[in-house]
Amino acid sequence: MAAITIFGKGNMGQAIxxxxxxxxxxxxxxxxxxPVENLGAIVVLAVPYAAxxxxxxxxxxxLAGKVVIDISNPLNFETWDELVVPADSSAAAQIAAALPQAKVVKAFNTTFAATLQSRQVAGQAPTTVLAASDHADAKQALAAALSDSGVQVIxxxxxxxARELESFGFLQMTLAANDKIGWNGGFAVLK
Structure with a gap:
């Protein structure tokens, strides 16, 4: 059992x-x-990228010494037509640069709140949390914390x-926003 602190009580924060x-x-x-105190060993930033x-x-x-999970997709929410981070970087890389003593993990950005709640994508495939980090122990801590949750971690x-994960998340969000897929759908990983 891990102690988890989540910044943000929106749909994604609640689902996570x-x-x-x-x-x-x-x-x-x-x-x-x-006040930012008594944080858990795993801290989830379930807020937009700028926040x-x-x-x-x-x-x-x-946040030093913590596993910090960035779930953001750094979209330009005014145009829904681009990411707001440099093309050779990612939101997670920018956050990691700001937190040199933390173990940053990119995760949950390729899932929707509905697929986390149902544990399925479009009722057909298990919800998969893709995790990217330079810290193997941080990814293992995330996987362990989710081991009995009903979602799979890869x-x-x-x-x-994280660059590719954010591009993937961006594509999925724009498809849903344009009614090409549902917010309970998306991409699934079948093993």
Whole structure:
């Protein structure tokens, strides 16, 4: 059992919290104005990219030594036509640069809240959480915390792979926003 702290109580924050609770973990939530203290070993930034980066920059000391999970897809939400990070980088890489003493993991950005809640993509395939990090132990901690949650976790490689995960998440979100797929659908990984 792990202690999990989630920044953000929106649809994704709640769905991620439920998945971790199903896995037998202790979950707490933190709001924007709450003091940042007594954080769990795993901290989830379930907020938009700009807010996640600000949290990282403002709380380096509190997040040192933690497994920090970035779920953001850094879309330009005004145009829905581009990512707002440099093409050779990612939101996760930017957050990792702000948190040199933390173990940053990119995860949950290729799932929708509905697929986390149902544990299935379009009722047909298990929900898969793809995880990228330069810290194998951080990915293992995430996988262990989700082992009894009803979702599968796949190691997607180093944090460099966050670029592709964010592009993948961007594509999936734009398809859903344009009614090409449902918010309970998306891409699935079949093993």
């Amino acid at each position: 919290g439920d998945v971790f609770k199903q896995g037998g973990n202790q979950v707490s939530f933190i709001d924007r104005d709450d 996640a980066l600000a949290i990282a920059q403002q709380n380096q000391a509190q 190691d997607a490689g180093s944090l460099k792979r």
